[in-house]
Amino acid sequence: MNNNRLGFRIRKINVTLLFIFVFSMANSQSSWIRVNQVGYLEEDVKVAVWVSKENNSISEFQVMDMATQKVVFTGSTADIRDTGKQPAFESSARLNFTALKTPGTYILKAGETESVSFRIGNDIYAGTAGIPLQYMRQQRCGYNPFLKDSCHTHDAISVGDPDGKRDELYFNTVGGWHDASDYLQYVTTSANAVYQMLFAYSQYPESFGDNYDANGDEGANGIPDILDEAKWGLDWLVRMNPDVDTYFNQLADDRDHVGFTLPNEQKVDYGWGAGKDRPVYFVSPKPQGLFKHKNRSTGMASTLGKYASSFSLGAQLMSPYYPEFSALLAQKAEDAYKKGVENPGVSQTAPGGAPYFYEEDNWADDMQLAAMEMYKSSGQKEYLTQAVNYGRLEPVTPWMGADSARHYQWYPFVNLGHYHLAVQQNDLRAQKEFRRNMKTGLQRVKERAEGDAFLNGIPFIWCSNNLTVGFITQCRLYHEITGDNSFLEIEAAMRDWLLGCNPWGTSMIVGYPEQGDTPEDPHSAFTHLHQIPVTGGIVDGPIYNSIFSNLIGIYLANEDKYAGFQSDYVVYHDDYADYSTNEPTMDGTASLTYYLGYLSAQAKGLERVAGGIIRGGQSKKQLSLVFTGHEYADGARTIQKVLKKNNVKGTFFLTGDFYRKYPGIARDIQKDGHYLGPHSDKHLLYADWQKRDSLLISQSDFEKDLNNNYGTMEKIGLKIDSPRYFMPPYEWYNRQISDWAKSMGVQIVNFTPGTTSNADYTTPEMKNYLSSEKIYDNILAYEVKNGLNGFLLLIHIGTDPKRTDKLYNRLEDLIKELKKRGYEFKDINTLLNN
The missing domain is CATH 1.50.10.10 (Glycosyltransferase)
Structure with missing residues (x-):
């Protein structure tokens, strides 16, 4: 027997002993608190359920922080909804602690009854x-x-x-x-x-x-x-x-x-x-x-x-x-x-020998x-x-x-x-x-x-x-x-x-959460014959007792560890012989x-507008330099040189016209390890500037335009990076554009607003013209006040010759200053999936 399998068997023995302990405890307990064993997002409606075998009620409950052992939330009558007699229980109540939003690990108590531990946080479902x-x-x-x-x-x-x-x-x-x-x-x-x-x-x-x-x-x-x-x-x-x-x-x-x-x-x-x-x-x-x-x-x-x-x-x-x-x-x-x-x-x-189909x-x-x-x-x-x-x-x-x-x-x-x-x-x-x-x-x-x-x-x-x-x-x-x-x-x-907030207090997904109460004896040859878990499978779930009692060839092979929670109304059995409730x-x-x-x-903490991602997670001092291009490429070699010198991976969204006009530049950018994606094929305006929901393009034209961009990338020898991100032309889109892109397996992204870095395309005769010095100062001033965590910081790879004042000439100064302030530069894939 190999060590991995031996280790698995030892864990199985330990889990079995735990279940024996839990079962004996269940026989001595008269009340329980059921919670989501994984936990709750910070803005979730958060409700636990108290159930009891006795005709009783509760008027208060507490939530305790496991790290500090302090009560962080006390629920009173306003937070408790009495739901009375339930199948298998004489009393019950819904305990609402939605107001608690602070990330951490907690247990919930009502009198002498405690829940299992659970977490609050937007990262708890990561992966x-x-x-x-x-x-x-x-x-x-x-x-x-x-x-x-x-x-x-x-x-x-x-x-x-x-x-x-x-x-x-x-x-x-x-x-x-x-x-x-x-x-x-x-x-x-x-x-x-x-x-x-x-x-x-x-x-x-x-x-x-x-x-x-x-x-x-x-x-x-x-x-x-x-x-x-x-x-x-x-x-x-x-x-x-x-x-x-x-x-x-x-x-x-x-x-x-x-x-x-x-x-x-x-x-x-x-x-x-x-x-x-x-x-x-x-x-x-x-x-x-x-x-x-x-x-x-x-x-x-x-x-x-x-x-x-x-x-x-x-x-x-x-x-x-x-x-x-x-x-x-x-x-x-x-x-x-x-x-x-x-x-x-x-x-x-088609049925066979049995009447089931x-x-x-x-x-x-x-x-x-x-x-x-x-x-x-x-x-x-x-x-x-x-x-x-x-x-x-x-x-x-x-x-x-x-x-x-x-x-x-x-x-x-x-x-x-x-x-x-x-x-x-x-x-x-x-x-x-x-x-x-x-x-x-x-x-x-x-x-x-x-x-x-x-x-x-x-x-x-x-x-x-x-x-x-x-x-x-x-x-x-x-x-x-x-x-x-x-x-x-x-x-x-x-x-x-x-995930566990049910009469039986068990997750219905095999092996998830890993340390929780989940199906251990599912109707599976992998598990029953070879003790191999079928992790990730969701089991059939609870069934009316009237259906369970009349199915052909069904029985329980082992003692029912949830016997105290079964009723004449509904049953669930963690037993391989019950193919009606415990088969994935x-x-x-x-x-x-x-x-x-x-x-x-949600775990990534991404900020979205109209279905497009405009900012990565803000928990780390990381940002991504994003470069877009259509007509001009005058800054390409400067940008390449600065990024390589400072060991920074950037992200480039370029139109099909750019790829056709500057294929050598595009290949060199990808060779340096930067992320390349589409910026549309012909730089079309998708939505009205004044009425964002008003489309200026049909779905078929949109899909053709985006596919032409990808086709050009492949034609000039570029690898299509995955996941597929797409920055729309003019950085302007609406929810419909996002949905169309998603149906093609593409996620729209856009620059994070606030720094004015995207104004580096403006020329002196424009009313909204900003000099590179002003933009540079704006970026740093914004960082001091708000931070740049998760930012998609947009700079153009080239601009109109009428703008002689090029922001990309300040790129190295900007990288060095932000590194000095503790920031790391990531390509978009790393930033959004960190």
Whole structure:
């Protein structure tokens, strides 16, 4: 046995002993305080939940700083909301300590009852966006980087052709992800997982690092890891759609359920030999099922819409890295969307020997999202019209506000098509309509949560945690586009629920937080057979006791450490034999990437305007020198020389015209190790100077202009740096421009205002002319008064010959003076990801 594995076993023993201790304590305790085990952002709504087995109440609580052992906040009756009797508890209350914003580590006390420790601070979620990707890599089929081995390499033989002409044919469908702890694979969940990860990256590209290659092995490859993971899924979707007439829906069936084994050791015989080919099912408008059980399929649009939206967004975000693959995806998106229009209805997954399958009953949401992505990529307004029409067929995702639903009946659990319609600018009436629709869904869940101590309005159906992730995603998106604070408390409550503020006091994400109470015995062969953690996977979550009690083949293998917190209403078991509450799911995990991307972004302390980053984190004396250029390059060699002499890495945003006119300068700049990015191709003005929200350019023209800049960079031999940052021409943009850029995997950045450094382009006849001496003095005066931490300090690489007074000639003086004042100079990538 190697030392690493021995160490892991010792830790497992220690954790087991801890659980025995906690369990015995739980039996002697009568009250508990539940908190988010990770903690709270400084401006969060912060609420803990007190629960008791006794009919009791509290009138005061304290928050104690762990470092000083002093009480830093005392909550009185105004901060306590009595929520009365709850499932498994006789008494409960919500304890609000939102007013405490000081970073630190704390515990909360009410009488003799104490919470576990938790933190407050904007940095506490740093790096968490990559946690779900650990589980996604572990779920890979074909080559599995975690096992350093391959599995299911003979997939697959076609079955269930609705036309009866293409059965028993071999199709290479190797790849993708196993759906959960069994090894079935579905386009329904895989395409949604692909889209969710692509969407997460488009919203928060700065949150995702590059530590793994395309195969999932350790080692950077110049592509963000989340895009590597999404491409793994896209590659499989392409294989599942080998031609314009062939769309597959599912790989394998529940004959897979023959017992726990690692995927590379599985030897299921589907009739073609043990461990050989598995069946692959077609997308079918007719009920399917090879045995006595059949699904209720009525069409193809639910699956084809998911194909189209994933292919379309994939084409946009993969273009900088895989242009030929991107073109293929764009064509496949168009083909899938067209076929979906022609075949409305749902194509459900195929059951096997058991009656269980994904009972998806809605499809308009899938076509709505596909239409929006087609609109975003093409700019053709007929797609926008179609998206609105599809969206009106399902104004609110039906599970929102419902008490129950069948398994995956209304899927995906969040309608991102509504979000895209709510932010588009070309149909303001529809924009308002779909913002109302988003709010209506949230309001229904909020109303259902009334009286619940944990503010949980999610129905406890199978995979309730996935619904919870969908809900907090919609809360966050709605708040960001409207500024409406109505759902901030319930958003925080449902995030906190996933991280320990629930009746069981456990996080629902395996291994996160590392020192917290998290699932130790999930339904997974990796863990159960080999004690290998499935870190990052979100488990199914709590379920109605009535559902749990009637599932086939379910039992508890061990003593229930949460027995005291179970009820006749809802249960959760950290037990591998309970596949209904403790099995990690691939699609739920992928859906976490958006919200954890948001939380990770907060850790950086970035300042934003209209979706663009205008300042890095302010906790360190660091700044970035940013140079832009279009017509002129007279300062290029001076700037290069000064930066090299002073060992400073800068950031250069240059237009396509500049790259074409001065390719040698650009190559030399990159050779010196500086970051190069686009400044548009032709230096177009995107938005009206007086009415910032008024666009002067179409989406297709914007995308063409930006892509032409990138194309020119590649043509002259430049490497495209990642993450992709873009400073707009004239340093002027609006939220729509930011959203368009994000949909292409590009984050807009802009200079930090205040120093007047950007006025170095002015010439003496201009009213706003400032001399270089005045600008230099302004910079230093601003630093004395306000500091320059996190600044993007803009200087032009060249200016009009009419300006003989060049600021770049003072660059060395400025660098030396700021270094003397304790500042470090970083390129933009380092500054924004520090």
